[in-house]
Amino acid sequence: MINIAILGGSGYTGLELLRILSNHQFSSVNAVTSRQYAGKAVTEVFPSLRGFYDNLFFSDPAEFKGLKVDVAFCCLPHGASQEVVEGLLESDNRVIDLSADFRLHDPEVYKAWYGEHSCADILDEAVYGLPELHREAIKDALLVANPGCYPTGSILALAPLLRAGLLETGSIIIDSKSGVSGAGRGANLDTSYAEVAGGFKAYKIGCHRHTPEIDQELTSVAGSEVNVTFTPHLLPVARGILTTAYAELKKTATSKDIHDVYLEFYSKEPFVRLLEQGRFPDISQVRGSNFCDIGVFSDEKKRRVTIVSAIDNLVKGASGQAVQNMNIMFWLKEDTGLRTPALSI
Amino acid sequence: MINIAILGGSGYTGLELLRILSNHQFSSVNAVTSRQYAGKAVTEVFPSLRGFYDNLFFSDPAEFKGLKVDVAFCCLPHGASQEVVEGLLESDNRVIDLSADFRLHDPEVYKAWYGEHSCADILDEAVYGLPELHREAIKDALLVANPGCYPTGSILALAPLLRAGLLETGSIIIDSKSGVSGAGRGANLDTSYAEVAGGFKAYKIGCHRHTPEIDQELTSVAGSEVNVTFTPHLLPVARGILTTAYAELKKTATSKDIHDVYLEFYSKEPFVRLLEQGRFPDISQVRGSNFCDIGVFSDEKKRRVTIVSAIDNLVKGASGQAVQNMNIMFWLKEDTGLRTPALSI
């Protein structure tokens, strides 16, 4: 039985961890902290969990100096996360951090996008927790930096072609569309129902913080520098990210050729579903599940590919992937607690 | 040309007033105040108004001591409204107040539901601004208390039967469902997109503050005390209120009989549309318009009627009705600036 603590568990990633772990037979959630809700029953804040965590209460984070569990999921915002992760590691806790704090290996890059890092020296200890790329390293990791939601969808869409050396690396454009829950659980005019419903917009064009994360991983896969053009959009849905990626091929290839590259690359992956040629994913088909669905297309005349991926931003893009990482770290079957189909309607 | 000021104009009722008045040819908005946005262009806060109010800026409310216009629309929250209305009247401004502050005639009732009133003595000067019931009084009113959104839909649904003395007044049940904009424009977890989308719930069962307002007006129409059971619900839409009202008849009547009562009662109303027998309204058919659509049904065996009304909570339930009141006060054609069909899809 894996003993678990969830730090900062009153947001949507916390809710999703609890939801997923309620069906995970080899783990037990011992503690969930929340400054805001300390002392309140988890089921009071999250009524959907009634009947599952009836005796679990949010605890004050201050009580958890010296916490000792098998794994701590850190769901704090970036900045706040780095304040506690070092202490958790020193107390011999393995940590899966869902914030952005340990995803970037280069302290200079972190600083440029997020500001000063309080424990930049441990940045290179962290393993970037995308199992499809770093499964082996995750097994022994003490600190897993769980990938961002946009990067998960973007990297899985493009990695096979970059690994195969087929792309003009300067040509990559990633047009990504995310549901509102990606902005977190909180009071905010911009994400209020009346402002979002029936609307759709691009935001943070040219300056979204997930860009360097995507560049880092795609550069690593490609073996040469990749700098993508990345445009996020806000979808009027609660969950889901659809990523439409465009890139130029070094030489012409058919859709079938491209499809074969993906088929090979993802042949053993439990959570990547490559669609048949000519079919493309819909975020509704992965909602609530840990799957990443991918469809591919090649325009031979233009020597340009269009790759579409769909994930649930809160599952494969956050808490589901975190549990997948935990399963890998503890040598469990990788899909333990995660093998459920989407709630497609 | 009617000179207009809008106080507290950065919420949804302010936005709607501006939207509607942009097509009102006999009025001019001279000033819009907002503590939060003072100094900002109106079109920066409300980009949909670009091209219509390009030179209008939110002003600091403090600058408006001694304001003199033809009519001031007061869009402040209840409590804040009573602080300024007395001064506006003293400076000889006619006022249309969209808050709850002047809707209840009885200071004791106000106190019981909202707390102490700072100028309870002028409560009986205010005219309840529902044109279908109080058109004559509105004409000369110095202070119009614009009705609440739920009361507008509820009163219009039930007034004809109560006026006709057909109902058992103790039997009235009003099951009402409102879009999220009814909660106002602001940062609030409960009205955030992810919390509301795909959900639906009842709230404030037995204790919603619009209840005494409904009781007051229905009592007045009926000529004997009415105390309704009122249950509000939160719909996952931005706009619209559908009200399903149930009541027992003193004696049996067919749907046709009931329909005739409404036909007569509303025969000259420009904004009440009685649907044919057997048809019932949909909030989408009034969206963005000042109409109230009504459908009626009588279950002869049970001697019980079901009346359904639909309004746009921000238009007939707030700013549209406020403009309708202004038109009446200034002897304009009542539908000036308001005669537009709904955006039904």
Place this chain on the structure above:
Amino acid sequence: MINIAILGGSGYTGLELLRILSNHQFSSVNAVTSRQYAGKAVTEVFPSLRGFYDNLFFSDPAEFKGLKVDVAFCCLPHGASQEVVEGLLESDNRVIDLSADFRLHDPEVYKAWYGEHSCADILDEAVYGLPELHREAIKDALLVANPGCYPTGSILALAPLLRAGLLETGSIIIDSKSGVSGAGRGANLDTSYAEVAGGFKAYKIGCHRHTPEIDQELTSVAGSEVNVTFTPHLLPVARGILTTAYAELKKTATSKDIHDVYLEFYSKEPFVRLLEQGRFPDISQVRGSNFCDIGVFSDEKKRRVTIVSAIDNLVKGASGQAVQNMNIMFWLKEDTGLRTPALSI
């Protein structure tokens, strides 16, 4: 291992059965029929099931004369269902029928609401599959008539008070609001996205076919005739039914008194969650789950109660309840495959 066939499995109840059964460890889906999709892979029609039923194809219903399984779920429309159920029973298949065909015990009532029944003689063999009322009878049933979605939410909301003899049975009003999936999977202008989104309406006022089903069960619980006023509404959500029920008490009672009645009545139920006093359900908190959440309120002055229930119409209101019935019929733990929390956002 329970061998299962699903007849007419290409609609939403079929999809939901497959989704739920993918996590049911003691059963196996041997066959799914569909006239429309015969020969197609299940995962082609339902891409969310990729990775779960990759070798399952829709079969032509005609091939299934003489079918022999442990249990057949019949997801055909009413009318079509009665054509096949008799044959299934004759071949010694136990049947859980999700249509309306076997829910009404009285052939005259069936005829009045649906027309002639082709095998009215077996109507009284069917057990109405609401476990909370008929668990014992379900255990040995050969034919279970799975309840309608509205009736499930309505009956669970009112049964405790009627069983306790507390209600004026003539006073019951049920104002119910359902998501669009209740209308089934199909091409229909009335349920098209553009028509429904942002809208809300009542429909079939006074004439919805679920009314006699509610009356039958509530009459049976009350021990005296109940005839409810039932008004269905169409919510702009895919899933969920919220039911707001009103009734007059024979004698005054506090909310606490009423709450105690429900606490007692549902104390051992695995899928009914009674909320604390003062809290009311939201359909989002049961989405995708088999729970029915209930909140109660009593207005002592008016001697009137307001009871609110929430279910997922496709789960507790259809396929989840069908699996719950199967578990009971086969002496499994009643929540097998069903114990998952809602996807609340």
Place this chain on the structure above:
Amino acid sequence: MINIAILGGSGYTGLELLRILSNHQFSSVNAVTSRQYAGKAVTEVFPSLRGFYDNLFFSDPAEFKGLKVDVAFCCLPHGASQEVVEGLLESDNRVIDLSADFRLHDPEVYKAWYGEHSCADILDEAVYGLPELHREAIKDALLVANPGCYPTGSILALAPLLRAGLLETGSIIIDSKSGVSGAGRGANLDTSYAEVAGGFKAYKIGCHRHTPEIDQELTSVAGSEVNVTFTPHLLPVARGILTTAYAELKKTATSKDIHDVYLEFYSKEPFVRLLEQGRFPDISQVRGSNFCDIGVFSDEKKRRVTIVSAIDNLVKGASGQAVQNMNIMFWLKEDTGLRTPALSI
């Protein structure tokens, strides 16, 4: 007074024409045809129009041989439109055709994408009705081919840069996202509420029929051949198209440089609103209005621009633009009947 007939007026473009024309003071709708609804009151099919067209009935198209009006709006599907347009012209009616039938000048291109054209000889008489590019030609046109919805948003986004000769014409990628009403009014599983709500997908990748239309107009503006990569997506909203266009610059330019190009190009346009630098459009800010909002961004390092445009697909993308064209054809002020702000929430 302009006498108008609307052919095939029971779809969404017909509804929108009627809605807009209800506020157009210099025109009168004399006839609306519909095969499906012939004989029915327009307000029965479109209840939002109650009070506006109470005496207008759908007529059988067959009755309109020899129709003579000032202008006929043809809202028939492509293929059906070409069957009637020639006759209308022969009877000396000016025609604004909202189908795709007369948008492509080259019969070979039409044939390749749509099949044989029944009156290909008049293709070159038609004026492509995008006022921002072809205002002068529209004035005298007998037949205006009203642009497609995607092309309107795409062409307005890219025309200024192509006219200025700044783009690498082979580099253009258009990632476009449309609301569901773009698929028309009809019964269709793919556009049913439960299938669409909460979902999002790309479709017709590499093969959408609006591609040649975009290519034709951009080629004409650029003066050299343009072949775009165009990817449409289906948004879970009723209305609106957001287009995110990417292209490489021939030489580096700042966002300010790009902004200046648009400022100049659109300086006199009544319906194009160029947002301030750093701001980007939201479809909710144009909903129900005839505006096209545009925001621009240049990534100097990558020498790549990102241009975002937003329109209401049914207004500027269809019926609003059709009325704008009519105003031009009849020498009215171009914004007659069209100068209303969006219903932004």
